[in-house]
Amino acid sequence: MPASSLLAAPPRVLNIGLEGFARELAARGVAVVQVDWRPPAGGRRELAALLAALGRHERRIARANAEALRRMFAAVPVLVDVVPAAQAIPALRRRVVLHAGPPIDWARMCGPLRGAIAGAIVFEGWAPDLRAAARLAASGAIEFQPNHRFAAVGPMTGVTTGSMPVLVVENRAKGARNRAYCTINEGLGKVLRFGANDASVLERLAWLRDEFGPALGAALRAGGGLELAPLVARGLAMGDEMHQRNVACSALFLRALAPRLASAARAPQAAARALAFIAGNEQFFLNVGMAMAKAIMDPVCGIEGCSLVTAMCRNGTEFAIRVSATGEAWFVAPAERPQGLYFAGYSEKDANPDMGDSAILETVGLGAFAMAASPAVAGFVGAGSAADATRYTRSMSEIAIGRNARWPIPALDMAGVPCGIDIRRVIETGIAPAINTGIAHREAGVGQVGAGIARAPLACFEKALVAFARSLGVRP
Amino acid sequence: MPASSLLAAPPRVLNIGLEGFARELAARGVAVVQVDWRPPAGGRRELAALLAALGRHERRIARANAEALRRMFAAVPVLVDVVPAAQAIPALRRRVVLHAGPPIDWARMCGPLRGAIAGAIVFEGWAPDLRAAARLAASGAIEFQPNHRFAAVGPMTGVTTGSMPVLVVENRAKGARNRAYCTINEGLGKVLRFGANDASVLERLAWLRDEFGPALGAALRAGGGLELAPLVARGLAMGDEMHQRNVACSALFLRALAPRLASAARAPQAAARALAFIAGNEQFFLNVGMAMAKAIMDPVCGIEGCSLVTAMCRNGTEFAIRVSATGEAWFVAPAERPQGLYFAGYSEKDANPDMGDSAILETVGLGAFAMAASPAVAGFVGAGSAADATRYTRSMSEIAIGRNARWPIPALDMAGVPCGIDIRRVIETGIAPAINTGIAHREAGVGQVGAGIARAPLACFEKALVAFARSLGVRP
Numbered sequence: 001m002p003a004s005s006l007l008a009a010p011p012r013v014l015n016i017g018l019e020g021f022a023r024e025l026a027a028r029g030v031a032v033v034q035v036d037w038r039p040p041a042g043g044r045r046e047l048a049a050l051l052a053a054l055g056r057h058e059r060r061i062a063r064a065n066a067e068a069l070r071r072m073f074a075a076v077p078v079l080v081d082v083v084p085a086a087q088a089i090p091a092l093r094r095r096v097v098l099h100a101g102p103p104i105d106w107a108r109m110c111g112p113l114r115g116a117i118a119g120a121i122v123f124e125g126w127a128p129d130l131r132a133a134a135r136l137a138a139s140g141a142i143e144f145q146p147n148h149r150f151a152a153v154g155p156m157t158g159v160t161t162g163s164m165p166v167l168v169v170e171n172r173a174k175g176a177r178n179r180a181y182c183t184i185n186e187g188l189g190k191v192l193r194f195g196a197n198d199a200s201v202l203e204r205l206a207w208l209r210d211e212f213g214p215a216l217g218a219a220l221r222a223g224g225g226l227e228l229a230p231l232v233a234r235g236l237a238m239g240d241e242m243h244q245r246n247v248a249c250s251a252l253f254l255r256a257l258a259p260r261l262a263s264a265a266r267a268p269q270a271a272a273r274a275l276a277f278i279a280g281n282e283q284f285f286l287n288v289g290m291a292m293a294k295a296i297m298d299p300v301c302g303i304e305g306c307s308l309v310t311a312m313c314r315n316g317t318e319f320a321i322r323v324s325a326t327g328e329a330w331f332v333a334p335a336e337r338p339q340g341l342y343f344a345g346y347s348e349k350d351a352n353p354d355m356g357d358s359a360i361l362e363t364v365g366l367g368a369f370a371m372a373a374s375p376a377v378a379g380f381v382g383a384g385s386a387a388d389a390t391r392y393t394r395s396m397s398e399i400a401i402g403r404n405a406r407w408p409i410p411a412l413d414m415a416g417v418p419c420g421i422d423i424r425r426v427i428e429t430g431i432a433p434a435i436n437t438g439i440a441h442r443e444a445g446v447g448q449v450g451a452g453i454a455r456a457p458l459a460c461f462e463k464a465l466v467a468f469a470r471s472l473g474v475r476p
Numbered sequence: 477m478p479a480s481s482l483l484a485a486p487p488r489v490l491n492i493g494l495e496g497f498a499r500e501l502a503a504r505g506v507a508v509v510q511v512d513w514r515p516p517a518g519g520r521r522e523l524a525a526l527l528a529a530l531g532r533h534e535r536r537i538a539r540a541n542a543e544a545l546r547r548m549f550a551a552v553p554v555l556v557d558v559v560p561a562a563q564a565i566p567a568l569r570r571r572v573v574l575h576a577g578p579p580i581d582w583a584r585m586c587g588p589l590r591g592a593i594a595g596a597i598v599f600e601g602w603a604p605d606l607r608a609a610a611r612l613a614a615s616g617a618i619e620f621q622p623n624h625r626f627a628a629v630g631p632m633t634g635v636t637t638g639s640m641p642v643l644v645v646e647n648r649a650k651g652a653r654n655r656a657y658c659t660i661n662e663g664l665g666k667v668l669r670f671g672a673n674d675a676s677v678l679e680r681l682a683w684l685r686d687e688f689g690p691a692l693g694a695a696l697r698a699g700g701g702l703e704l705a706p707l708v709a710r711g712l713a714m715g716d717e718m719h720q721r722n723v724a725c726s727a728l729f730l731r732a733l734a735p736r737l738a739s740a741a742r743a744p745q746a747a748a749r750a751l752a753f754i755a756g757n758e759q760f761f762l763n764v765g766m767a768m769a770k771a772i773m774d775p776v777c778g779i780e781g782c783s784l785v786t787a788m789c790r791n792g793t794e795f796a797i798r799v800s801a802t803g804e805a806w807f808v809a810p811a812e813r814p815q816g817l818y819f820a821g822y823s824e825k826d827a828n829p830d831m832g833d834s835a836i837l838e839t840v841g842l843g844a845f846a847m848a849a850s851p852a853v854a855g856f857v858g859a860g861s862a863a864d865a866t867r868y869t870r871s872m873s874e875i876a877i878g879r880n881a882r883w884p885i886p887a888l889d890m891a892g893v894p895c896g897i898d899i900r901r902v903i904e905t906g907i908a909p910a911i912n913t914g915i916a917h918r919e920a921g922v923g924q925v926g927a928g929i930a931r932a933p934l935a936c937f938e939k940a941l942v943a944f945a946r947s948l949g950v951r952p
Binding site: 234237238239247248251252254255256258259260261262263265268269271272273275276278279375376385386410411413 | 710713714715723724727728730731732734735736737738739741744745747748749751752754755851852861862886887889
């Protein structure tokens with residue numbers, strides 16, 4: 001186009017930052033493109049100064065972060081077994097209850113977490129009924145620990161006790177010392193992970209312990225385990241994001257295990273029950289994916305100078321993150337309520353604050369980070385259309401330093417899922433990691449009331465940045 | 477924008493028809509939008525005149541076509557059983573071989589069809605070996621009939637004989653008199669449907685007859701059948717187009733049947749073999765989908781004044797279509813070679829012309845018509861990117877009169893697959909139906925050498941239009 005036509009055409013405006021200018025021009029019929037810009041670190045000077053000071057360590061941090069990505073990409077997560085939790089985690093031979101999120105005591109626990117713990121205590125036979133179980137829990141006679149302390153994760157309440165069967169995912173790149181654990185997904189409706197604890201819940205747990213868990217374990221051992229990263233790649237191409245939608249992965253999981261389950265089962269009816277259980281639960285793969293993500297992230301913990309998030313989790317009261325360089329330290333802030341859609345008869349006032357270890361999926365680039373792969377889930381969690389789903393993934397790529405080429409998204413021309421959340425980018429952009437999540441009723445025993453999108457509180461990242469800077473000798 | 481700026485800007489050109497003008501302007505830097513326009517009926521006056529003459533019957537044809545769509549949309553196809561073909565089709569108690577496509581005699585059959593027939597004859601015990609089988613086939617002692625004559629369909633060679641088990645799909649909207657049949661998909665590699673016929677092929681057929689077919693039939697009867705339209709809807713949302721990609725539907729099929737297969741099997745190992753067979757074949761659902769499509773289209777046959785295509789099929793030598801108003805008449809033209817991608821070591825010169833009854837899937841709006849749902853298949857058949865896949869579906873919607881809201885495509889904002897191919901629109905636009913297809917080697921015994929896109933020859937539609945017009949008393 002000749003230069004003269006630049007002058008001939010009407011003015012077009014690019015507006016950066018405050019939207020008011022753009023709105024006024026647009027109202028006068030001027031073509032305006034609005035650029036969504038915010039000052040770094042939300043304009044908070046001390047954080048901006050800290051980011052600037054960290055700039056002196058840029059090469060060191062970049063090297064550490066590249067090493068972290070290398071470890072994530074090198075992981076070969078394989079589902080190898082199902083065993084009683086106490087066999088995988090010896091601490092559970094005692095009266096210990098594991099839960100989702102950072103450490104918390106009974107007094108500060110939310111309703112569903114208390115409900116799940118009471119149910120688990122009855123299930124373990126430590127108390128005769130739920131009331132006695134709650135008394136026992138409140139008495140201090142039961143020890144509470146986060147799953148993450150024992151290479152474990154659990155969705156929603158995440159309650160894990162010794163006799164519950166756990167999925168065992170081994171990172172073959174590292175061997176048996178890099179194993180991660182997660183209980184078996186119970187299905188929808190009344191389930192312990194959402195705080196339900198009646199007889200039907202405990203009966204299902206007993207069946208998982210006595211029949212299903214051992215059968216699945218035998219099937220896995222007979223077949224040499226199931227490699228998970230390729231399964232997840234196929235799931236992404238079939239509309240799953242592995243957090244709130246696991247339809248494809250659960251079906252592909254069943255496909256891979258069905259022949260082994262049928263031949264390893266004690267009786268045809270037991271095989272049929274096991275197959276029907278997996279077939280009837282489109283979120284079955286959720287817990288497998290979580291253990292996979294945990295196995296991928298554990299080798300990333302404790303890398304000096306690494307500013308990447310290694311875990312995000314919530315106990316229903318607080319949200320917490322861990323950062324590679326600062327090892328097992330938790331950076332904690334109050335958990336927020338997810339924004340989402342509610343099942344008929346429920347609303348936001350019924351919602352418990354954000355809950356569960358499942359945000360480990362977003363930590364490896366799945367869930368909300370992979371939303372572009374899953375237009376259906378975007379609708380389910382209230383994120384909008386397919387185009388909105390893509391926007392979520394693009395937005396998350398602004399706070400992630402890498403793309404996992406092993407997990408490409410067809411709708412993004414096969415770009416990999418964004419992964420490696422850098423706390424510096426979160427602070428700089430003010431973009432909090434999004435998390436696709438189920439929403440639990442705030443009272444024990446009710447269960448799931450909706451699904452939506454939670455945001456990791458920025459306060460966690462602010463605290464983490466200070467501690468991370470300190471680990472490099474940089475002080476605010 | 478004020479009118480003056482229309483004059484201030486450089487000229488922009490919309491070019492309709494011959495591309496030469498557009499190319500020249502574009503070469504001079506002028507902005508040109510090319511509209512792909514062709515004169516109606518490819519400029520052939522007699523066809524254009526026929527279309528014009530049919531205009532007098534527009535209301536009658538529109539009413540008949542609407543009734544056809546109503547029947548298609550009202551169909552409730554359910555996979556109800558697996559039985560020996562001779563039980564479903566009594567003609568097969570004699571020495572009859574069914575094949576894909578329109579009628580053809582031995583002398584004019586292509587290599588793979590002859591190969592498959594020879595294999596089937598040995599399988600049925602009518603001849604001791606392949607050479608004797610070919611002699612017997614050539615002698616006239618075997619009767620050849622199209623699958624379509626017996627409410628059956630078969631992929632590629634489509635060879636069906638009495639002892640082969642067939643899938644039975646019943647259209648519940650019509651009951652047991654509207655049943656359609658298709659053999660069980662044998663998997664990839666050396667298989668009868670591609671003309672392979674060695675001992676491994678016949679052994680697999682024997683296993684399908686003796687163990688797998690009866691087990692699947694028992695599982696289906698025990699569970700009251702499997703409703704197929706919702707399964708296909710889910711498959712479309714998971715990247716299948718049901719012709720060259722059936723990954724999701726095959727996995728969902730397995731998921732639905734696995735518990736019943738496990739409990740109905742004679743022995744755990746038999747159940748494991750059956751499950752492993754389905755799990756190992758991502759095209760397993762192809763044949764189920766074909767029988768479904770046939771069951772949907774059969775009630776559309778023979779509607780007076782209806783200009784919709786009720787079947788498209790190929791015998792490896794000729795392509796043929798049927799049109800509702802003209803009932804069981806075939807409109808035949810030489811089959812073309814598909815355009816596509818070849819497996820390593822093969823090229824277009826190895827390709828047999830287009831083959832199989834599987835184009836019944838395109839007839840109901842799946843396959844190439846649903847390409848937008850399946851970017852992965854677009855790459856596999858050489859159609860290009862996701863955007864190209866969408867273009868195929870949009871192009872097919874120009875020759876289809878309806879959209880099936882039961883089968884929405886997420887990438888098209890949940891618009892239904894285009895269905896109801898109107899021969900008038902095909903002639904008018906010159907757009908031939910596209911068909912996603914496997915490519916067989918032209919010699920017997922080799923098998924599949926690639927996958928691609930075939931086009932229904934326009935000559936079939938030209939002949940059909942003449943016959944259709946005649947059925948309304950309109951003569952060229």
